[in-house]
Amino acid sequence: MAMTRESWAFVFGIIGNIISFAVFLSPLPTFYVIFKKxxxxxxxxxxYVVALFSAMLWIYYAFVKRESALLLITINTFGIVVESAYIIMFLIYAPKKQRLSTIKLLLLLNVFGFGAMLLSTLYLSKGAKRLAIIGWICLVFNISVFAAPLFVISKVIRSRSVEYMPFFLSFFLTINAVMWFFYGLLLRDYYVALPNTLGFVFGIIQMVVYLIYRNATPVVEAPMKGQELSGGHIIDVVKIGTDPNRAGGGAGSKV
Structure with missing residues (x-):
């Protein structure tokens, strides 16, 4: 029996869930370092605050949509739990100044920002119009996050070093974008499909840049220690120990 469009969407959504689960868990080495130190x-x-906000947006969208939204709910529920755990651990071990700035950011974005969006869409719109407004908010927010790899790519080109852009991370994030693109396309849910088109394009660009510079002679720069957003996905760049050639990182992603 031929598979229906909904059946194929379910297959792509399941694969997208599996890859996204792994991507959500990939910052664990970073937090192991934080725990040890x-x-x-x-x-x-x-x-992590941005990833939590994105997961909250998609959960809200999925509950308003209802139809064929189970796979959006499962992965973003997991995302909310994991990102919340990361943030709590960060708050426990962060210096006082960073702790206060993180709390302010959480209140501004995840409490007041999300709360204002929630109340305005609940009381000022309904039905298909409400779903469209929430969908556009999710789409625009995800596009802005997906565009962030430009910083990582420019860093690689300037430094002629690919240590901040692991190939397999870029590869799996690209595959993840492909899975969610087809999931959205088959369900005619373009709020899911369109941002992942951009995620796929930037993923391909990242891999091409990696292949170009993988054997290049690096330009000596000041060590980088921080975090960068990559494609709706998060890449943490952490210098470990005293060896300037060792780096550990992770990524967190949602739809």
Whole structure:
């Protein structure tokens, strides 16, 4: 029996869930370092706060949509739990100044920002119009996050070093974008499909840049210690120990 469009969408959504689960968990090495050092100094909470906000947006969208939204709910529920755990751990080990700035950011974006969006869409719109407004908010926010790899790509080109852009991370994030693109396309949910088109394009660009510069002679620069957003996905760049050639990182992603 031929598979229906909805059946194919379910297959792509399941694969997207599996890859996204792995991507959400990939910052664990970073937080292991924080736990061992008992300090989050030099790290930033912004990527995790943004990832949490994105997961909250997609959960809200999925509950308003209802139809064929189960796979959006499962992965973003997991994302909310994981990102919340990361943020709590960061707050425990962060210096006082960073802790206060993180709390302010959480209140501004995840409490007041999300709350204002929630109340305005609940009371000022309804039905298909409400879903469209929420969908556009999710789409625009995800496009802005997906465009962030430009910073990582420019860093690689300037430094002629690919240590900040692991090939397999870029590869799996690209595959993840492809899965969610087809999931959205088959369900005619263009709020999911369109941002992942951009994610796929930037993923291909990242891999091409990696192949160009993988054997290049690096330009000596000041060590980089921080975090960068990559494609709706988060890449943490962390210098470990005293060896300037060792780096550990991770990524967190949602639809």
């Amino acid at each position: 008992k300090s989050a100094e030099g790290f930033q909470a912004l990527p």
